[in-house]
Amino acid sequence: MTSYLHTFPLIAPADEKGFIYRGFIEINQVEHYIELHLPRPHSNTSANIYGSHELRTIISPFQSIIQSRLDQCQDVGMFLSDLKDTLENISSPSVTHHTRVKPSWERYALIYAELNTIGYDKLDSMDDTMDEFIFKCKDLGGRLHTIKAYIPPQYPLQSPVIKAELPSEKHHIGYMDDSKRDITTSTITTTTSHSTTNHQSLSALLDRTLQALDNYQLFFSTMDQLDQQTRVIDPDHPSRADTWRRIALGNHCSLQITIQDPSQPTKYIPIVRFFGNEKKVLPFQQAWHQFINAQQWQPDISLVENLTRALPSVLRSKYTTSSDRIMDTATKEQDDDMACAICYAYKLVQSTGDDGSTDKKHQETPDTICTNQQCNRGFHPSCLFEWLRSNPTTTRSFNVLFGSCPYCNNKITIKAIL
Template structure:
């Protein structure tokens, strides 16, 4: 009981004017107790926490904001890049000189799987990586600002792709490399006129221009007004949420993507979750594994030939 009372006193926010003062109090508390395994609280885990770890936290770069997680071994660091964007990186302390990255709101790269000797090493690596992604951030921000993004449902820097509405039944899928270059560009719910423009656009695509500028040139768009007045005039039904014709849902618990116009029959007018359509086609084929990961068959609604791969985002 006495230990719990002391812990509550240590973590009383009214006692401190700065994060450094809190760390100093924790250091004194550990030295006074001379033991690390005395806390019965579920919200604070003192196991393996030592003075060296706390001292390292205290001396982290002043430009980095630090927050404790559910335990003292879990940290969230907020780093501001050269363009004043805030980026979060979550770190776990697993023992002396053993730190791992548990979560980053960016596409996964190999540096996230490494083990680090100290927190500053992680912060320096992460900051360098973030600053090298300036073109990537810029291109995604331009797309999100000027285009009508249908998928992801809640676009973030972790999502390196966007599905942009061209009209009610046609979307443009586009991915952005870490260098800010467009790749893997294709249409969903293809129409002949859009496809012709896209094929011609590939021949004149200018990598010295922004992705948004290239989209405007490819599809003969003179200007954007705002993201809610889509690339062309937004159809009345564009703002209505579409349901998957198989599961009848807008969103799935384990799948943040939205139903898409995957059937290329322009008279069909139905939308499917990619995962729902894939499983449907797989079941219709008797459960046989599809060749090259692409399930083929007939549209469940109009019987038009249709194909689906889970490899596409």
């Protein structure tokens, strides 16, 4: 069979077996991000199509037809060619531009009615064209959540798009935003058998989102307890969608814990991975494995309680003053044993742009550890590189610097940072 994928040079396989394709498809001289997930043989998974918001808006009225064709797809190139022809026939640029520039007065009247139903106390902000809204809503536990809503120009003929931070992909109901795939929810496209003409109102979708958030109260409480009672070193500012934490144990040792089922955070033993010097981290690994092998995990108690039974050092050291104010001086001493011994910070953020902008991908942690067990200090690679480079006794061979630990003079090496 002749493949037509070569006619789409901006789309390529994203995995070795050719079940996932990513790239850009041109519709009426406008490029749209698209991602195809084909069904795997001998599995119950169905094919899925994801993409940019604009592409999902064009596809949504014909989602069932396109989904059926994708399920029966024998050649990705032929499917993309068919999809391109179909979408170009139904979405001319002039119509799209007209609907965006001159939305009907009925649309504005309906949006105002929706806002009255929702309540203006929940509305945080909106743009001038009434296309995007940000709501601040509390769940059953009193936690404040930011929920974003996009109203398409064809509303109410097309359903709004809702984005909220949810910890599980099972609430991923629609398009996949390429920057935050795991926290996007949408009802433009559903995985149920509902008709594509059964569009939902903004208030109904907001209620659905709040119900989904309410289903994760135990998960939110569990993660809040981790943040409050343990020394979380990563992520810096966790979102409600994050199901993992990296927790300091001391002596430049840490563990990363990942919740397997956010709907039942303590039912299953979490995935635990240890980091640090091999000899220093060994006692923690042995204690954890002994705890698990003895089947001491108890689903009916909190995650923090289970962790501290196996690893007491995960708890944050605090004391309370006479005014019941929590003080962190003991915690400050604990944090010092995780910080870089040169700059005294845990994370080092490197500038990646000419304007001094930064990127999370260019953050360093003190992962270079002195091998002297009596010292065991950690350093950022950049800090240690600059220290050794300024030391006249340091030698260099190719791209490796050979020098001495700034504290104990033990031999230490670091790759040159070019």
